[in-house]
Amino acid sequence: MKEYKPEKIFVERGVEDSLITRNVLERLPEVPTERIESRESLLEESQRWTPTLSRTKKWLILAQYKGHFFKACPGTRAQKGIKNVCCNYFVINFASNCHMECSYCYLQSHLNFPYMIVYANSDDLLSELQRTFSENPHHLFRIGTGELADSLALDPLTSYSIPLVQFFAGQKNAILELKTKSNCVENLLDLEHEGRTVVSWSINPRFIQEKEEHKTATIRERFRAAKRCVRAGYPVAFHLDPMIFYGSWETDYEDLIEELFETIPATSMAWISIGSLRLTSQLKEIMRKRFPSSPLPLGELVPTEDGKMRYFKPIRVLMYRRVLGWIREKHPTIPVYACMERPDVWMKVFQSAPAEKELGEALVQFLV
Template sequence: MNDTREPCLPAHLEPPQHILVDPEVIHSPITARVLSRLPGIPWSVCRNYQEKLQKHGPGARILYLKNYKGRFMRFCPGTSRYHCCGYRIIHIGENCPLNCSYCILQAYFQDRVLKVWANQQDLFRELEEHLADKNRLFRAGTGEFTDSLALEAITGYTGDLAAFLGQYPNICLELKSKIVDLGWMSRVSDPARVLPAWSVNTPEIIALQEKGSAGLQERMQAARECVRQGFRICLHFDPVIHYPGWQKGYALAVETIFDYVNARDIAYMSLGSFRFMPELEKILMHNHPGADYIYNEFITGLDGKKRLLLPLRLKQFRFLARKLKNAGMGTNMYFCMESEHVWQDVLGYTPRDLGGLDNHLLRLSFQADQFSALKA
């Protein structure tokens, strides 16, 4: 008999039209959970991914539960020639159900199939090896090749990961998202070692360029709830976009943030100007014809990526940094991929003054007493 039940999903998620499952993960707990949370969605065993994709057509909404064979934990690719933050990526899947116009994943991946690494036990085994030396500290996150939480309602992946990492005091996990899902929270044993994080932007950018995401107030309400539950949060003003009226928009964004949380609740905050690999330009113009900001004046940086002209970048950064400092932010503000010159000009310090950006962020991600105890 056909299962005619309909899945009950949050607003940012449309039910997939089909689920593909690698034979090796048919009995994995993630597969069982996904299938139970998506009743009525047809699924099949995937022995030949390309063939299956062709069968369903390029635009089909496919969820692929994959037996991932690569490395799960890696260094963030960062960028050459600019200061990078030494973040470790825990790779849990690829692609994202949201539709941000500037999303780099459009250029990274050939298709938009939502992929979940369903062999979670292999991930845990690899993490065990990395984390065995308890004197080595890690700051890691899952939000690099996907949004950390966008598929959580279907997979429960982050809840499992947080529960697993609870036994390792030497890792701090950042969950970077543009949606609201706090379902993972009940699985956390020590809130000091999980950092819920949101990208933040102006209401106009969120509404027009981050389709499917939660509004700024919703994100900040969730952030406040996390603080109430004993977590510190992270925020990322990234990408800062230059558009008519940006001053008003970013002033309002800062005001909204501090209506909900205090500066002391924020472990760290990054600022990053819109930047892109040249390959993204045409894709963005094609997929998002209304994204006018792509017609701004950009220069090619030392790493080959395009960035807004330096004077415009500095103007936006100075404006934002001033507002953030007035709200109580200090040396826990950092730039994502900017030169020492920009740091010094806008923030008045450089990564060198902080003892290196990776060390500084590692210190900030752990609470001070934990950091000294672990380092002792």
């Protein structure tokens, strides 16, 4: 993985003395730092000279998040009557934006604040989580930090994983998932995690990683990092998402699954998810400009009811069935689920579609 080193750090008022701010400033003493009242001033400035996204990613803002860190995953069925099967996932947004450059990354069109932001008031985040878990003692929460940022890519600078993993180790009704395309697991290895943190990797065949997932850890590096986490006793998980349909997809995904099960013991795997490429028309435009050699926006994608374009349903079903078959040859019961897919796709792939909350609870029960 290409390590992140900002050209400039901005520290927002209110987080000057926080643990996360201290960690970052100690590790980057040579990077110019400026104190600012509010990050909004940077947004106004950038709107005047419209820098590129690659440029704004070079600025790191250590900010104070004043809203709710914790929310339901927006991929749920709650929006606009969309009927995707919901895995009852929750997210905490501890950071926003990512220095790695996957051509298909939805953050390119999703974020209206294009800088790298880390919300350094981690104490507020943990207090909010503690309140939520205490007020809902019978709810089993599965929570990820990877919605608006990679969970671990900045960890060598922030060490955000340390308070998070330690906090979840003491929780009875919650599991944390740290989802990454990095190999930054050093901070995790000596922590008391009590099996309450799942470390997970998005994986794709080498061909896709090399062509489309720029600056990320190689697949070999990701597997090596996963092995280290397994040795440290963590449950691990894998996301074959977004699966890409291309000439040699069948051989390449079969090889990837072969390598996965050769490298990682199935008994340490909490779950595997599958999902296919999803693009919006706005994201396609951005991809054409930022990654002109990527063939992904040229693929045959059709609009679906949540506003995203996907491969034709028969293609998605074919890919999922094949992958599920290869996984099942390796292990008959490991939990596998499809991300952001409708019940009719589930029926064709899994011969069943879980009811509301059933899937999320099944995934958490595996660990609690």
